Amino acid sequence: MQKLFEGIFSEENKVYTKNLLPGKRVYGERLVKVNGTEYREWDAFRSKYCAALKSGLTKSIFFNGATVLYLGSAEGTTVSHVSDIIGEEGAVFCVDISEIAMKKLAALAEERQNLFPIISDAQLTANYKEYFEKKADCMFQDISQRNQADIFVRNAVLLKKGGLGAIAIKTKSISQAKEKLEVVSDEIKILEKEFEILQVVNLEPFEKHHYLVLVKKK
Template structure:
């Protein structure tokens, strides 16, 4: 699996891990301008570290759903092109705005990913739809935001079993979400994100 241009494995205090070049955001280690990308704090980071074929090469236009305080999306903006970051909670949005101050290609949007009409006038067609939302109806969010994804683009998604159904068997929850996704997407690859994230499934899909 080839890492995107702008993402490298660097050594930090004797430990080798993913890194991007940019201003630090969440107290991560920094060496010679490279900031450590902690896969235990990032679903996309764990997907890359586990060798999933994300299709990322660098420079893509990205729509990121569930940006929170900017931990992952700041790394994405370090190597991607225009990066639209949707977050609905005001408190993490303040941190996200601070992360964007050092990244002119990162555009924070205080919006609800379940309501893409509210930002359809802002977001251009994108190459990559990245989704990391903690809510029921995760497949519905991905389907609703399919409108922004180019026909040859990719969905990179982390399904959170406990957000979908806190008592359900994770494997059954994953399969239910994947069945819903198949209404609009062709599933290319799935991988459990352990040991970094319990009861999470990384998904790579393309528009059907």
């Protein structure tokens, strides 16, 4: 088992995180034990962040003990691996507008006590800024709305200066008419209001019409 980034490992072209709760699966993933430590396989076809890891992401935004703002947490597939990475001393504030998704995430949070589900529109930062005693160390977004970059920029107020972020951009949700790279270029111009752009990663073949943009808050 080789270390890719802090809390993220690789073996035979597969990606893993150390299981925070040994013996327990979240979405039917494979569990592997190496030298007494249990790892959960991370499925790149079900997680855009893992897809980015498999597609050449040069830096990971998550680390042990981190405070994370996660926008568009859905049912918690990727969130569960972030939970593994940040450990018991970290915290993931999981924002999603779907009550159905939040019910499943709330059940997951009962087991993984570093998860904090918040039902809210991610455009309304005032709804959840009170949860942050200090600014987040890192921020991730996976929201398929037309104003994806604008939402990310609005939430920059909750991210510390110099903090890393990553946004999964779904180009088809923004424009059906424009070329993919033109859409990404337009979104980057919006992101540059608050962020330095570090890397742009094409997520194909794991996710069609998706790019992950790695950023650092100015």
